[in-house]
Amino acid sequence: xxxxxxxxxxxxxxxxxxxxxxxxxxxxxxxxxxxxxxxxxxxxxxxxxxxxxxxxxxxxxxxxxxxxxxxxxxxxxxxxxxxxxxxxxxxxxxxxxxxxxxxxxxxxxxxxxxxxxxxxxxxxxxxxxxxxxxxxxxxxxxxxxxxxxxxxxxxxxxxxxxxxxxxxxxxxxxxxxxxxxxxxxxxxxxxxxxxxxxxxxxxxxxxxxxxxxxxxxxxxxxxxxxxxxxxxxxxxxxxxxxxxxxxxxxxxxxxxxxxxxxxxxxxxxxxxxxxx
Amino acid sequence: xxxxxxxxxxxxxxxxxxxxxxxxxxxxxxxxxxxxxxxxxxxxxxxxxxxxxxxxxxxxxxxxxxxxxxxxxxxxxxxxxxxxxxxxxxxxxxxxxxxxxxxxxx
Numbered sequence: 010x011x012x013x014x015x016x017x018x019x020x021x022x023x024x025x026x027x028x029x030x031x032x033x034x035x036x037x038x039x040x041x042x043x044x045x046x047x048x049x050x051x052x053x054x055x056x057x058x059x060x061x062x063x064x065x066x067x068x069x070x071x072x073x074x075x076x077x078x079x080x081x082x083x084x085x086x087x088x089x090x091x092x093x094x095x096x097x098x099x100x101x102x103x104x105x106x107x108x109x110x111x112x113x114x115x116x117x118x119x120x121x122x123x124x125x126x127x128x129x130x131x132x133x134x135x136x137x138x139x140x141x142x143x144x145x146x147x148x149x150x151x152x153x154x155x156x157x158x159x160x161x162x163x164x165x166x167x168x169x170x171x172x173x174x175x176x177x178x179x180x181x182x183x184x185x186x187x188x189x190x191x192x193x194x195x196x197x198x199x200x201x202x203x204x205x206x207x208x209x210x211x212x213x214x215x216x217x218x219x220x221x222x223x224x225x226x227x228x229x230x231x232x233x234x235x236x237x238x239x240x241x242x243x244x245x246x247x248x249x250x251x252x253x254x255x256x257x258x259x260x261x262x263x264x265x266x267x268x269x270x271x272x273x274x275x276x277x278x279x280x281x282x283x284x285x
Numbered sequence: 286x287x288x289x290x291x292x293x294x295x296x297x298x299x300x301x302x303x304x305x306x307x308x309x310x311x312x313x314x315x316x317x318x319x320x321x322x323x324x325x326x327x328x329x330x331x332x333x334x335x336x337x338x339x340x341x342x343x344x345x346x347x348x349x350x351x352x353x354x355x356x357x358x359x360x361x362x363x364x365x366x367x368x369x370x371x372x373x374x375x376x377x378x379x380x381x382x383x384x385x386x387x388x389x390x391x
């Protein structure tokens with residue numbers, strides 16, 4: 010009898026597990042094939058290049074900019090910050106991140122102990138605070154530069170976000186809800202601009218597809234005249250629709266990054282990038 | 286504070302009437318501060334639900350500034366604008382709770 014109860018419990022848990030996991034996986038497949046079908050001429054790996062995968066004129070201009078990329082200074086400055094910073098306890102970033110090579114692909118991940126999504130930017134400030142240093146600003150400045158340096162040394166690595174276990178699935182679902190929810194006075198959701206309208210023109214800009222959106226951050230934007238993190242971009246897109254934006258690394262933005270990164274699994278990291 | 290959509294809309298209609306009465310009955314001395322606080326609480330509630338609009342807080346601050354310097358009419362125009370935004374944001378939050386899922390790419 011005991012054995013039977015055991016078996017049934019085991020089977021139920023296993024079944025529950027597959028149902029829970031099945032959804033993100035199926036949603037990822039549907040998300041990708043939507044874009045693959047919408048843009049059959051775009052090579053699948055090319056989605057990491059955003060709007061430049063869709064528009065040949067824009068691509069040409071971008072390739073020219075890439076010859077002397079404006080994010081190069083940020084990489085150098087980030088390298089110096091990463092290697093030369095000494096915390097008051099005598100430790101450095103390498104105590105948290107080793108050499109800093111191939112680090113980007115570890116993030117974002119769901120930390121089961123903290124029951125929250127940890128992004129690379131969050132981990133940088135966690136490291137600082139662990140060693141008695143003040144946290145850096147999340148959207149701009151030194152943190153974005155360190156992120157640029159680390160991303161640069163992860164180029165070519167593959168996005169491989171794992172969504173496993175009920176708590177991680179909950180974070181994924183929250184990110185998904187954020188993505189699909191209309192906000193702001195203009196009543197737009199991310200999906201309205203970056204899925205159904207991807208490839209269309211909005212004023213002077215062509216809308217990029219969400220597939221591959223996370224691959225190339227941080228980004229040097231010519232409009233900003235500086236390098237900024239993914240969450241800076243999120244808040245820009247919130248403001249555009251006249252919704253109140255959130256602070257960098259808010260729980261919503263981390264869940265959103267988790268969801269979006271999972272949607273882009275198997276694509277390559279190619280940060281930092283440059284955009285108009 | 287959590288307000289359900291039903292009570293929110295009832296509250297807002299009630300509030301709007303009181304608001305209109307106050308403004309028309311005694312345009313120089315309606316209870317600006319009480320109304321301001323009420324609108325601000327709607328704004329905050331929209332924020333808790335993740336639906337605050339970009340400019341509502343700014344408009345509310347503007348309303349208070351105008352009231353302080355005696356521009357009552359302008360102050361009430363701004364206050365009613367902030368009120369309309371907050372209520373629309375709350376309605377959006379309620380609507381989206383039901384409709385976001387329909388947009389998921391399947």
